[in-house]
Amino acid sequence: MMKQNKAVNENHKKKSLNPKDWELATLEVIANQGVSAVAVETIAKVLGVTKGSFYWHFTNRKDLIVAALKRWRDEDNKIIKQRxxxxxxxxxxxxxxxxxxxxxxxxxxxxxxxxxxxxxxxxxxxxxxxxxxxxxxxxxxxxxxxxxxxxxxxxxxxxxxxxxxxxxxxxxxxxxxxxxxxxxxxxxxxxxxxxxxxxxxxxxxxxxxxxx
Amino acid sequence: MMKQNKAVNENHKKKSLNPKDWELATLEVIANQGVSAVAVETIAKVLGVTKGSFYWHFTNRKDLIVAALKRWRDEDNKIIKQRxxxxxxxxxxxxxxxxxxxxxxxxxxxxxxxxxxxxxxxxxxxxxxxxxxxxxxxxxxxxxxxxxxxxxxxxxxxxxxxxxxxxxxxxxxxxxxxxxxxxxxxxxxxxxxxxxxxxxxxxxxxxxxxxx
DNA sequence: GATTGTCAATACGCAAGCGTATGGAAAATT
DNA sequence: AATTTTCCATACGCTTGCGTATTGACAATC
Structure with a gap:
């Protein structure tokens, strides 16, 4: 059950990925290289898996990006409200x-x-x-x-x-x-x-x- | 000197294209859709020709973009200086x-x-x-x-x-x-x-x- | 008028990247 | 223990877009 993914090197125990993992990795890519740099196979590699995993959690690339942006927006609103x-x-x-x-x-x-x-x-x-x-x-x-x-x-x-x-x-x-x-x-x-x-x-x- | 391309519909006579024509058309694309939208075949279509023409005037896509940006920069400097x-x-x-x-x-x-x-x-x-x-x-x-x-x-x-x-x-x-x-x-x-x-x-x- | 140079059309190879199909292994459920 | 569900790997097809190779037409020059 041990795994070595989610971030690049975090040898914690984690059996499988969830959408949140994909979204966070996607936001990392967006932050540094923009939306157009979001490639499923690339992010899959970062997460230590392949495309097969991705298309189980999301229907397509756009779905991933939209979900990631929603997460970003919610997070941002939270910070603004708090601070x-x-x-x-x-x-x-x-x-x-x-x-x-x-x-x-x-x-x-x-x-x-x-x-x-x-x-x-x-x-x-x-x-x-x-x-x-x-x-x-x-x-x-x-x-x-x-x-x-x-x-x-x-x-x-x-x-x-x-x-x-x-x-x-x-x-x-x-x-x-x-x-x-x-x-x-x-x-x-x-x-x-x-x-x-x-x-x-x-x-x-x-x-x-x-x-x- | 007259022609029928350069812009989409200018049915003047012009025997052949020069780099300037390509650069202007490229700047038009950059202005409206960004650098990543610069595709040789697309611009060729706008100019009423095919790729074959392009690779006679320029060595590659990057060459075109760099030349177009140089033109933009020069033009911009001129305006600032004048006005x-x-x-x-x-x-x-x-x-x-x-x-x-x-x-x-x-x-x-x-x-x-x-x-x-x-x-x-x-x-x-x-x-x-x-x-x-x-x-x-x-x-x-x-x-x-x-x-x-x-x-x-x-x-x-x-x-x-x-x-x-x-x-x-x-x-x-x-x-x-x-x-x-x-x-x-x-x-x-x-x-x-x-x-x-x-x-x-x-x-x-x-x-x-x-x-x- | 034959040759050379200029400009462009067509056809091809190739890589990237999305999405699908299928199969398989581990875990959960019964 | 058997079966189903969950999650992922592998292999494939498809499209886009770059760059190259080859050929051709028209003009300029000799």
């Missing part, structure tokens, strides 16, 4: 979100690669839904601060764009996440720019008003 | 850049899809170089305003992240670019937040200071 939405003060809540966004979590990697592989309809569907969800609670934060609905919409879109952009920039520039002091300082800088009371929105300090 | 870098006032220059960034140009679509297909080394290479280039002149703008080098670095990274994020958000939310009045208003909002004199950086209006 962000639980903060009552909206300023602190926003700052917490920004800090969380800069943490090197697999969840972020997955989101970033989903942005890439959105040519698949089942990917873009999840992506859009998750994005809308996230924008919603960000908007709520800004409304809690005192922003009007319109202002909060724009500001949350801006804040979220920064998040998405940050994900890409770190990948593009380092090829990897680097969670060092520079990142911390940058997040502070960003938060300082994007978290402030609504009154400061109308305060235009730049000479742009007179020009454009 | 952005030519503006002497740094505030106006920044604002011009933001406005340009929201225009529905093919160049932006291509950049967005490159962010997706960066698993290919030859893509990530170009991507990184272009990104560094762009960050450089953005940083220069902020330094011209009076930002310190460190401040300008962070601020340009922030501004550029917004750009990248915006590209993705529009795709994710609408599936398409929508250059309407909403976009215009949003850009105004963003510019108001991200273009200001360096003194305002230290002005912390939010209650965050006392909390975190």
């Amino acid at each position: 962000v939405l639980s903060v009552s003060d909206p300023y602190k809540r926003l700052k917490t979100w920004f800090l969380l966004s800069s943490e090197p979590l697999q969840s972020h990697l997955i989101y970033a690669t989903l942005l890439a592989d959105r040519q698949h309809s089942y990917v873009s569907k999840v992506l859009k839904e998750v994005t809308v969800e996230r924008l919603k609670y960000l908007q709520q934060c800004y409304q809690d601060i005192g922003y009007s609905e319109t202002q909060a919409k724009q500001q949350s879109l801006l804040a979220y764009s920064v998040y998405v952009g940050y994900l890409h920039m770190t990948k593009t520039l380092h090829g990897q996440f680097k969670h060092d002091t520079n990142v911390e300082q940058y997040v502070k800088h960003v938060a300082g720019q994007l978290i402030h009371p609504p009154e400061s929105l109308s305060i235009e300090l730049s000479p742009l008003n007179s020009d454009l | 952005v870098l030519s503006v002497s006032d740094p505030y106006k220059r920044l604002k011009t850049w933001f406005l340009l960034s929201s225009e529905p140009l093919q160049s932006h679509l291509i950049y967005a899809t490159l962010l997706a297909d960066r698993q290919h080394s030859y893509v990530s290479k170009v991507l990184k170089e272009v990104t560094v280039e762009r960050l450089k002149y953005l940083q220069q703008c902020y330094q011209d305003i009076g930002y310190s080098e460190t401040q300008a670095k962070q601020q340009s990274l922030l501004a550029y992240s917004v750009y990248v994020g915006y590209l993705h958000m529009t795709k994710t939310l609408h599936g398409q670019f929508k250059h309407d009045t909403n976009v215009e208003q949003y850009v105004k909002h963003v510019a108001g937040q991200l273009i200001h004199p360096p003194e305002s950086l230290s002005i912390e209006l939010s209650p965050l200071n006392s909390d975190l």
